[in-house]
Amino acid sequence: MKKRIALLAVAAAVGAVLVHTGGTAVAHGSMVWPGSRTYLCYEDGRAGGGGGDLNPTNPACAAAVAQGGKQPLWDWFGNLISNAAGRHREIIPDGNLCGPTTKYSAYNLTRADWPTTQVQANSQVTFRYNAWAPHPGTWEQYVTKDGFDVTKPLKWSDLEPAPFDKVTNPPLAGGEYAWQARLPNKSGRHVIYSLWQRSDSPEAFYSCSDVVFGGGTGTPDTTAPSAPGTPVASGVTGSSVKLDWSASTDNVGVSAYRVYSGGQVVATSSTNSVTVTGLSADTSYSFTVVAADSAGNASAASPGVTVRTSTGGGTPTGSCTVAYTRPSTWNGGYTANVSVSNTGTSAISAWQLVWAFPSGQQLSQAWSSTVTVASGQATAKGVSYNADIPAGGSVSFGFNATSTSTPPADPTSFTLNGSACAIR
Template identity: 80%
Template sequence: MRKRIALLAVAAAVGAVLVHTGGTALAHGSMVWPASRTYACYEDGRAGSGGGDLKPTNPACVEAVALGGKQPLWDWYGNLISNAAGRHREIISDGHLCGPTTKYDAYNLARADWPVTQVTANATVTLRYNAWAPHPGTWEQYVTKDGFDVTKPLKWSDLEPVPFDKVTNPPQANGEYSWQAKLPNKSGRHIIYSLWQRSDSPEAFYSCSDVVFGGGVPDTQPPTAPGTPVASSVTGSSVRLDWPASSDNFGVSEYRVYSGSQVVATSATNSVTVRGLTANTAYSFTVVALDSAGNASPASAGVTVRTGSGSGACTVTYSKPSTWNGGFTANVKIANGSAEAVRAWQLVWDFPSGHQLSSSWSSTITVANGKATAKGASWNADIAAGGTTEFGFNVSTTGSAPDPVNFTLNGVSCAVP
């Protein structure tokens, strides 16, 4: 009789598990460290029951079960939206981030007594995520902002704007995904919000993990000054700058490049190309490093750079295909040997007093103070990188007509073969 009773008890327990989990065998996972609310309450219910059933003792878990029943705990790994397709902020309203569907709505309760995981600020930890049915995808972990009030419904605006951790297709073994991440510099009570968007399906999973950060200290130490920048790849409108990186107790988050008091570029690395500069102009650049707390380093030593002409290695070919007594026809070819287009080109050369311009084509030419200035027409105002353009003109003369030897394109001298 005792053996029969024991066998019946085992069968009942197995049957209970099948009733609770059989319908959700394809549900896929949730954060187990730091524990999501559903997982933490599931474990709390197991501990409170002594085995077989789920009887939470944590007050927040007890209320969640009173509102939504025990099935969300048996299915603690199924907090999902099947057609999310990355539209998380569009389809999940404020106050429903922790349980975006009716089944898990009770886990949105704004309470300060959910089970918590103790974590250490700035620590590198191993995040663990259950994998009932592994799928490829990307995980993002956000943390609530400083001053967040856990007794108020969680809103999207309560989260820091960028995730402190993001990983695609992390390692999976023994029924779990696991990967290393550096926790943010926080203190006190917070929520870590996890999103898992599958890449093979529009399905996405959500979880809130209640944590208490210890070891957090205000970051008042600025980064060290960056090394002296080195200029390269100088053109008429841009220059590449590289510099030795700064160091910081929590890490550098951004570099700012200054010309005088103006920020002209920013970079997350110790290299950047400054664009939008003026041709044939001297610039002095310095670099400042910032950390995530906004502490700014001393400025680097400066580097002075003169931009090119905007035309790079320009070459002018001047020829006179036709001459006669009292005049000639001239053809001019401009070659842009740089890697950048020359915008709104202007070519200037000496124009002797004994010459008089009578006509021109493929350009507009003006003469003043012994100089001729040619500008491109509407259809050839720019010279492509590595490209050429040509124009011509007729001149009446009262004397000799030597070929000009000095040409400047947008203010910089060009070579003459």
């Protein structure tokens, strides 16, 4: 399958480097709660890289990049053996459990400073596993034995002999598998080791999640979050709707929101906002939201909101406005920030913005988009996380360029997917 860049990303700061592209990867999923080493290092690298590159600041993550490069983080969901066929202990030697192939071997480093997730001993939780490419199969979760030392190589004998959790074909919604599990009664620093063996293929996936157990044998967290506020719908198209709601409160903290329609989970979010996709045109939907905490306690459902999708089916209308600014200029170069707004009534898919880029200017780097220059024109395309612009929504990107004229003249026209845009 073609290499994908990242699932979730944020707008980049000035000076970020070009968005990563190219190559191929076989990649299907990894634990996102509690986060695997590759996932948490990817998120740490994304925060440190300003959105256009991965520059981890966590010392263990930085050491892994120094040893194995950044590609394992771009492919954080691809830690697999294609012909495992259940032979995990036979084909993975001691010390290689967290990174069983050369590509991910840096994530076997024996360090005490890997990113950790705080968990409550003996509590009911919701495991979340990214479904980059869904497959049927069975997940097993093991935990390290008491006295485990994270600064020594992880061996099979360091794991408790039986999995504390096992599930086959868990529910899938919003691009993630999610299921309830009871954490073991542990204390202090441990590793939760996850195995996913596909049932339709010999391929298997592996992840190490560094956790710190609190609570010991104490009383688990049984307090549910408050109910979320009534969802407010916006950006309605023929196939999607954006929902926002007032956040819930919790005695420890809300870890996720689940959006329901027709008794089924149709989206999940870690914030109080989400865009529900995959809807049918000219159809009425009712949505409610439920909050959950890290112990798996779920709130009462929010009041419902009813939305009718448009008849447009997501066909772009071509209505758009562009805001082009240069927050920084210097002798021989400049930084430009561009915001593209969809003022139409339907989503714009796979957007491409084109403007004049005269000779004497040269692109240096770009962020939150892929920008190419040819024949005196620049073309910006959305990347994986901002490829579509919902009705009433906008996307932003930026770039650095050199110039023989200081300052260069601003562009006087832009076209979005072939249609002229207003300039503001």
